[in-house]
Amino acid sequence: MKEDDGQGRGFVCGYHGWSYTLDGKLVAVRDKRDFVDIDFACHSLIPVACETLGGWIFVNEDEDEPQPLREALGPVAAELDQFQPETLTLVDSRSYDVGCNVKVLLDAFLEVYHLKSIHQNTVDRFLDYRGTTITLWPGGHSRMTTPNRRPDWVDPGTIGLPEIPTVTEIPRLNNVSYYIFPNIVMPPAATGMPMLVFWPVTDSTMRIECHWFSPPFGPEGRSDLWDKRISNFERILEEDTQFAPQIQESLESPGFKGMTLCYQERRIYHYHEEFDRRIGRNRIAADLRVEPVLDSWVEPA
Template structure:
């Protein structure tokens, strides 16, 4: 039997895959996973707690530095539920602010992106630097003891993971690199700092956000949903999972043939620093709660899943690549993006029907299996972030996977 902690280490990944392929049941000592209550997908009280304690306090991917090509450039980001300006200051720093004038709450910008030397509210003309400082107000003589130093724009935590911009509305949040813990060392090989943005597009789906998140945390569905695409070359029975603290995780699925290479990527530039395991297998990282990244040597797709309400989700799909020239992209990119979108649609198409079905009296809960343990890990973390005592009893998840979480 593989030890549940030591044999989750990267140097044993190939050994673990062989074990997974040959096992006759779950590993000895793996706990029975209690049902995930169905009310976690439909109960308004629970979903309100989820938003307050998880979504509003999480590190969330906002964009790529290529979206801020020069000093003074900015873009407006709305996926967190409130409008946030992400800007490259005149000093070259990347910062984020709520798009809210400190006079009477009007928006500072109304376009999706732009380039400026400062922000001027279109309602009453209050002016701010790109560092968020209030510099001028119209008819200053009419204000009594107006302290400019107390009227700066409200800043949002903003940190970089290579060239990826993350924001967090919780000013007391743990620094991003510390937060992702052991994953940070593994991500270094992908040279994220030097990857360029190739493409980004959005899709909206009529379902709860967790329905789609669930689908990207397991490969148990491949033989049903992806019969004519990825199931043809992926060996889902040999998939391995690494669970990390804070709800983060990694999944790796080998190809059916060890020498298989995606013919649509042959000849494309590769990430020189990528190691053998992710180069030869299909690895997928998840930064909690909604960032999914399955890197490949020639490019990295990034998926995020955003709640637009209890029954509607926005999916953002972006691609990063090494040595990408936006003015002269590699000729294989149009076909590659089209193939990716086809696979993505296979996952999205079924979600509205799942939403309709789980709202019926026939859905009580989810009996997850060993292959689906990333889902259970995700839900355990959600309860921890809400607070175990605050989760309504009917929606609570029992904490059973702590001995299967790798801490280094």
């Protein structure tokens, strides 16, 4: 089955033509006589756990004991409920290749300390980075809430778009951004949101996928305003990625001896602590792991 959607009745391997039912049972093998005593029951596709949050499907490749989705997402799941994820409609999907390690760009989405120099003429004009409130949650997840510089400011890219009526005051009047460990960033607004997914490609290259979601379209369909909104975002993304290859180069240079993070950047430190925890601190060389210091600042789930 190659289609993204539709009415497929099963799967056929494009290479040797083995066929499977939709639930993964092997039903036909080309030249079966050449597989003496083959037991179809032992050749099913590998099952993976999958759960949904609204229309988003999360696959869990842990074969032994997959953690329930809501538990894995922590408090983010409950906070996203107000955006009615079950009603959201996909507006646009695109991806961008960037010449840096995946963590370099992820870091850029977890703090606003860089606004003053990188986004001088864009984000910094409307967001007050010094007013940011940060919440760290167990499991590496976190939230960042940045106030607008002016209380009556509205993102021009969203004016005229329909709103999700159940969105509460804080995300309506501020810029709220969630980090879902290990690789999703989502800044939801009442008018919709991008889901940004960060993928490593090699040690020094990465891909960011941007999937845009909107409250249900009215009879007029997808608004042209989305093109403007997405191109505004692309301008900001370009600002964020402009130095990525140079940052990567400096990370690889013998002159790089580690970095010092400030209080405003603690979401970055938080996810590095979580990476170490998952890998096992005793399995990481002393100069490659971070000292766990944030435990008492993590809010219970």
